[in-house]
Amino acid sequence: MKMFRKREGFLVAINQKPRRFTRSPYFHEQFMEEARRQGKSVVFWERARNPSLVFVNDWTVDFARLEAYRKSGIKIVLRIDGAGIKDSRNPRKDNIIYQTSEFCDALIFQSEFCKEIWQRSFGLNKPNYIILNGADQRVFSRYGPKTDFGFKRMIVTAARWRQWKGLDQVIEVFLKLKREDTGLVVMGDDSKVPAHPSIKATGKLAHSEMAKIFRKADLFLYLPWQDWCPKVVAQALVSGLPVVCSYRGGTKELVQDCGIIVHGAKDDDLEDFGPNPVNLDEAVNAVNSLLEKGERCRERQDLYLSTMVTRYFEVFEKVLEQN
The missing domain is CATH 3.40.50.2000 (Glycogen Phosphorylase B;)
Incomplete structure (x- = not known):
């Protein structure tokens, strides 16, 4: 049985809906579970009436929703997963990730390399942060059962x-x-x-x-x-x-x-x-x-996944403090 702490602080709405009963969770699923374990309030954005902040993982085509959030004064943070470039001569052409970024108040890159490619391709005029991806330390523990294939x-x-x-x-x-x-x-x-x-x-x-x-x-x-x-x-x-x-x-x-x-x-x-x-x-x-x-x-x-999620919420707090 999973135990979560009492929710506290601000409400974060995320653009991707978690699947049920998966043994190989995606980033957003791990993020939501760990955030809730830490007592944070995170919900799929269709279930959030008045979120304090919207967290977009990767991209979305629901630009009307992003525009509505923006007009309401709700901050939007985008986690950049790649650069979405289809044509190196025109990196913005048909680029959903770039189009999504135009609605956002801040960007989170997975690595310095990711930021460098983005800056070279599109420029960078928004607050931005780098947070390396993490792994669930409860699952990927050094200690526990092992699978032996018979190799020395x-x-x-x-x-x-x-x-x-x-x-x-x-x-x-x-x-x-x-x-x-x-x-x-x-x-x-x-x-x-x-x-x-x-x-x-x-x-x-x-x-x-x-x-x-x-x-x-x-x-x-x-x-x-x-x-x-x-x-x-x-x-x-x-x-x-x-x-x-x-x-x-x-x-x-x-x-x-x-x-x-x-x-x-x-x-x-x-x-x-x-x-x-x-x-x-x-x-x-x-x-x-x-x-x-x-x-x-x-x-x-x-x-650790727990460290990564903590860093995301530190960024969210900084973004909420922006004028």
């Missing part, structure tokens, strides 16, 4: 696999390791892995099942062309896993000193979001180094 050493990776997530690079690095004692476990939808006795694909898993694999693993390997601030990396770090990741994007801002960052061929080209192959030798050396070290990373309370 285990590397894990996870994503909703699309081409730019770089699974091909992960597999290429793993095969180049040539470590007979080490296996690779690939979690997530749409993973295409070769038939290999040391590579296991699990498909999509509940967060609780992912946590069991993280606890057993030795490191997390994540090599996308670029990424804004991947929640799965926060989950791995909170679970205690050191991370080997690619340089371009916001992932390195999560990892900090809890892993090794490897470089790609186009790290400095922020205009090109296409393939950015990592230096394979550098990646292999990084993985071998962490496997030989054999240590968990330091405690990452800064990436």
Whole structure:
């Protein structure tokens, strides 16, 4: 039975409705549950008659609602998830995220990288803040049951696999390791892995099942062309896993000193979001180094979901104080 503290403070209305009975909650679902656990008042915006503040996650096409809020003097905060650019020559064209931002009083970026891309593409003339994504520390705890795949050493990776997530690079690095004692476990939808006795694909898993694999693993390997601030990396770090990741994007801002960052061929080209192959030798050396070290990373309370939600509400309070 879930226990929540008595509601206090101001009312926040959020644009996305939570699903019922999900084992892999989305950002807004985790946000709402943790905020309520902390005693905050957060509701789906269709259920909020007079919210103090509106929190838009990612984007909305309900511009009439945003305009009505704005005319009523209700503050609107947008969490930027990506940049929504379809045409690099005209980044504002058919860009729902940018269109949503025009109604907002403040922006929250997931990473410095996310802010930099936004500023280069659209300019930045609103109050803005950076809050890294967090992971539910109650689920992704270092302690608890583990899932054993029979490998002496285990590397894990996870994503909703699309081409730019770089699974091909992960597999290429793993095969180049040539470590007979080490296996690779690939979690997530749409993973295409070769038939290999040391590579296991699990498909999509509940967060609780992912946590069991993280606890057993030795490191997390994540090599996308670029990424804004991947929640799965926060989950791995909170679970205690050191991370080997690619340089371009916001992932390195999560990892900090809890892993090794490897470089790609186009790290400095922020205009090109296409393939950015990592230096394979550098990646292999990084993985071998962490496997030989054999240590968990330091405690990452800064990436706890509870810490993240607290920071959001600190921003909300600042926005409400704006004239």
